[in-house]
Amino acid sequence: MSALLELKxxxxxxxxxxxxxxxxxxxxxxxxxxxxxxxxxLLGKSxxxxxxxxxxxxxxxxxxxxxxxxxxxxxxxxxxxHNIYSGALDRHSGFVNLTNLLLPSSHFEAEITALAEPLGIxxxxxxxxxxxxxxxxxxxAIARALYQQKPILLADEPVSALDKLQGREILELLVSRHDTxxxxxxxxxxxxxxxxxxxxxxxxxxxxxxPVDQLSADSIGQLxx
Amino acid sequence: MHFFKHxxxxxxxxxxxxxxxxxxxxxxxxxxxxxxxxxxxxxxLWLMAKGLVTPRIEDSHQWxxxxxxxxTFSLQGVILAAGLxxxxxxxxxxxxxxxxxxxxxxxxxxxxxxIFIQIFGxxxxxxxxxxxxxxxxxxxxxxxxxxxxxxxxxxxxxxxGGGTSISHFFYTRLPLAFxxxxxxxxYRMECAIRSSVVLGFIGLPTLGFHLETALRTGDYSSASxxxxxxxxxxxxxxxxxxxxxxWILVPAAFIARPLSAQWSAANLGQFLWDCVPGPIRQDxxxxxTLRWLLWLGEQIASGVWNTALLAQxxxxxxxxxxxxGSTLNSSHFVAGMARSTGDGFLLILRSLPExxxxxxxxxxxxxxxxxxxxxxxxxxxxxIGHLLGGHSDEIEPAAIPSGPLCRFAYYYxxxxxxxxxxxxxxxxxxxxxxxxxxxxxxxxxxGFYIDSAFEFLRFDVALILIAVSAGMTLSxxxxxxxxxxxxxxxxxxxxHGSQIQMAPLTFRNP
Numbered sequence: 117m118s119a120l121l122e123l124k125x126x127x128x129x130x131x132x133x134x135x136x137x138x139x140x141x142x143x144x145x146x147x148x149x150x151x152x153x154x155x156x157x158l159l160g161k162s163x164x165x166x167x168x169x170x171x172x173x174x175x176x177x178x179x180x181x182x183x184x185x186x187x188x189x190x191x192x193x194x195x196x197x198h199n200i201y202s203g204a205l206d207r208h209s210g211f212v213n214l215t216n217l218l219l220p221s222s223h224f225e226a227e228i229t230a231l232a233e234p235l236g237i238x239x240x241x242x243x244x245x246x247x248x249x250x251x252x253x254x255x256x257a258i259a260r261a262l263y264q265q266k267p268i269l270l271a272d273e274p275v276s277a278l279d280k281l282q283g284r285e286i287l288e289l290l291v292s293r294h295d296t297x298x299x300x301x302x303x304x305x306x307x308x309x310x311x312x313x314x315x316x317x318x319x320x321x322x323x324x325x326x327p328v329d330q331l332s333a334d335s336i337g338q339l340x341x
Numbered sequence: 342m343h344f345f346k347h348x349x350x351x352x353x354x355x356x357x358x359x360x361x362x363x364x365x366x367x368x369x370x371x372x373x374x375x376x377x378x379x380x381x382x383x384x385x386l387w388l389m390a391k392g393l394v395t396p397r398i399e400d401s402h403q404w405x406x407x408x409x410x411x412x413t414f415s416l417q418g419v420i421l422a423a424g425l426x427x428x429x430x431x432x433x434x435x436x437x438x439x440x441x442x443x444x445x446x447x448x449x450x451x452x453x454x455x456i457f458i459q460i461f462g463x464x465x466x467x468x469x470x471x472x473x474x475x476x477x478x479x480x481x482x483x484x485x486x487x488x489x490x491x492x493x494x495x496x497x498x499x500x501x502g503g504g505t506s507i508s509h510f511f512y513t514r515l516p517l518a519f520x521x522x523x524x525x526x527x528y529r530m531e532c533a534i535r536s537s538v539v540l541g542f543i544g545l546p547t548l549g550f551h552l553e554t555a556l557r558t559g560d561y562s563s564a565s566x567x568x569x570x571x572x573x574x575x576x577x578x579x580x581x582x583x584x585x586x587x588w589i590l591v592p593a594a595f596i597a598r599p600l601s602a603q604w605s606a607a608n609l610g611q612f613l614w615d616c617v618p619g620p621i622r623q624d625x626x627x628x629x630t631l632r633w634l635l636w637l638g639e640q641i642a643s644g645v646w647n648t649a650l651l652a653q654x655x656x657x658x659x660x661x662x663x664x665x666g667s668t669l670n671s672s673h674f675v676a677g678m679a680r681s682t683g684d685g686f687l688l689i690l691r692s693l694p695e696x697x698x699x700x701x702x703x704x705x706x707x708x709x710x711x712x713x714x715x716x717x718x719x720x721x722x723x724x725i726g727h728l729l730g731g732h733s734d735e736i737e738p739a740a741i742p743s744g745p746l747c748r749f750a751y752y753y754x755x756x757x758x759x760x761x762x763x764x765x766x767x768x769x770x771x772x773x774x775x776x777x778x779x780x781x782x783x784x785x786x787x788g789f790y791i792d793s794a795f796e797f798l799r800f801d802v803a804l805i806l807i808a809v810s811a812g813m814t815l816s817x818x819x820x821x822x823x824x825x826x827x828x829x830x831x832x833x834x835x836x837h838g839s840q841i842q843m844a845p846l847t848f849r850n851p
Binding site for chain 2: 175178185187189192198201202205217260264
């Protein structure tokens with residue numbers, strides 16, 4: 117499998133709140149390779165640097181990756197349909213996009229309905245995003261990520277607001293539609309059922325990196341200690 | 342003694358800032374020309390009051406014509422200004438767009454009108470352009486700030502840096518700010534009706550034109566009818582100035598009074614040629630040029646001095662009136678019917694253009710700075726008072742109950758003081774702009790010299806003086822930004838300008 121991205125001696129920092137103080141370290145990684153076909157579960161306690169790593173990978177991959185943020189980040193004033201469609205803005209001309217904003221085209225409507233069906237939000241396409249529950253918003257954000265139709269998926273806690281069963285189904289759908297996925301997850305168990313590789317972060321460092329089938333229950337335990 | 346030491350040592354003392362502003366205003370007051378020169382102001386007021394309660398429309402055809410002109414000027418002006426402002430706001434991150442916006446709005450619409458009347462004659466185009474340009478500059482700033490303050494995360498969810506294409510703008514940025522932009526546009530429409538009336542005073546065929554005649558001739562019954570018409574227009578806005586009606590209203594406005602002008606290339610050429618400063622245009626000898634420069638310098642010095650003098654007095658009086666007046670619209674002091682009445686009073690004062698109030702003041706009190714001071718204090722104070730009172734609803738009632746006076750001094754003013762200052766600073770540049778403009782009515786601020794330059798067809802002088810007044814407005818804006826940045830809480834600083842923008846007119850239900 118070819119390498120998509122290689123990180124070497126990577127130190128990610130964020131600016132300190134206090135002035136005249138050095139930037140704070142968010143994550144230090146000596147070496148990390150992401151290969152095509154990887155389905156990576158990114159695990160670790162909150163504050164371990166998962167989001168930082170994801171953001172960095174996203175920055176490196178630029179427009180090859182679709183993105184599913186932790187807080188759905190929808191446009192509350194737009195309908196669900198338009199929020200999902202916004203994932204495809206770069207594929208179409210400005211004229212098509214603006215026309216679709218005023219007069220939704222039936223072609224896109226069919227596409228998006230088909231996409232929304234398995235996510236259970238096809239009934240909500242003409243609801244404004246701010247009228248949705250947290251779980252519904254999250255599924256709209258997932259639909260928007262899917263509609264970006266990129267080969268790589270980067271997702272930050274994509275199913276945190278969904279119940280276990282629904283979360284698993286949707287997670288499976290997400291990874292099946294992308295060649296490569298990197299998914300930051302809180303729920304380790306759920307992550308291990310759909311992924312084939314685990315990256316564990318602890319104390320701003322890479323703590324664990326191995327295929328799921330070689331993973332010992334012990335190491336997961338240590339990760340969350 | 343200890344108090345004074347503390348007073349001087351504190352770095353960001355709002356108390357000291359206020360003290361300096363008040364002290365400057367007091368010094369200004371000593372230099373200001375304030376007299377009551379009419380023999381019986383009470384009698385004139387009595388006649389006006391009698392006229393007010395006996396409104397009469399003399400010529401209904403003429404009245405209707407003036408109403409249509411007032412509405413079409415303001416509607417066409419605001420819609421075009423919203424378009425211009427919108428386009429500018431998209432590029433508001435570019436420095437030259439911000440400078441362009443600032444320059445457009447630093448010149449009062451009356452001055453724009455004086456210029457355009459020279460080029461296009463007394464015409465719809467002159468009136469609409471006079472509203473379009475300054476309003477476009479203001480709207481660009483507010484829209485720009487509203488867009489800047491909207492949540493960037495939906496845009497970043499699609500592209501790491503947030504997309505910059507037109508499609509991304511319309512899908513992920515505009516919808517977030519659209520509601521606030523629409524509200525602000527509604528408020529600008531209210532301002533445009535006022536401006537449109539004021540343009541009548543300098544000759545355009547709106548309500549103001551007939552209002553001026555009626556007031557000059559002492560026909561207070563007709564004046565009253567026109568005044569009530571103005572209030573009715575402003576009040577009725579919320580019933581008809583709606584997005585879903587605009588599809589009909591805007592074309593109707595352009596059909597009812599199409600944009601037209603008495604325009605000729607020769608005329609324009611002559612005007613532009615006349616705008617070239619005299620010494621260069623006519624190649625004057627040095628000595629004559631020097632005399633001209635001295636004469637011009639004298640006008641600038643006198644105009645700037647009087648404008649600053651008057652504006653600083655008005656700023657402080659506006660503040661005092663606003664603080665006191667805001668209690669009329671505050672749940673901390675009044676409730677129910679009393680509050681509706683109090684707020685209604687503030688809103689009526691706010692609906693009356695300062696030019697009109699000044700004009701009435703001149704008739705009652707005679708020529709001096711006094712009518713201008715009263716007019717601007719009432720108008721601006723009512724605007725801030727209404728907003729401040731409304732905002733006070735958001736703060737908790739005082740923990741320790743006390744009488745209204747103590748509550749005002751120990752709780753209400755201290756809690757609201759930062760926001761109050763933010764409103765005043767925001768209003769400062771507007772007060773300077775208005776002060777300069779009111780010179781047209783005879784006080785020797787910049788407007789007085791600008792008006793007489795136009796009268797003698799000295800367009801070069803007029804333009805230089807207009808540029809000076811624009812410079813004054815821009816410097817007030819600059820100083821107020823600095824002060825807001827240094828003294829106020831982060832959410833009231835210039836970066837969050839739209840939070841302290843004026844909201845559209847709303848009457849409170851009891």
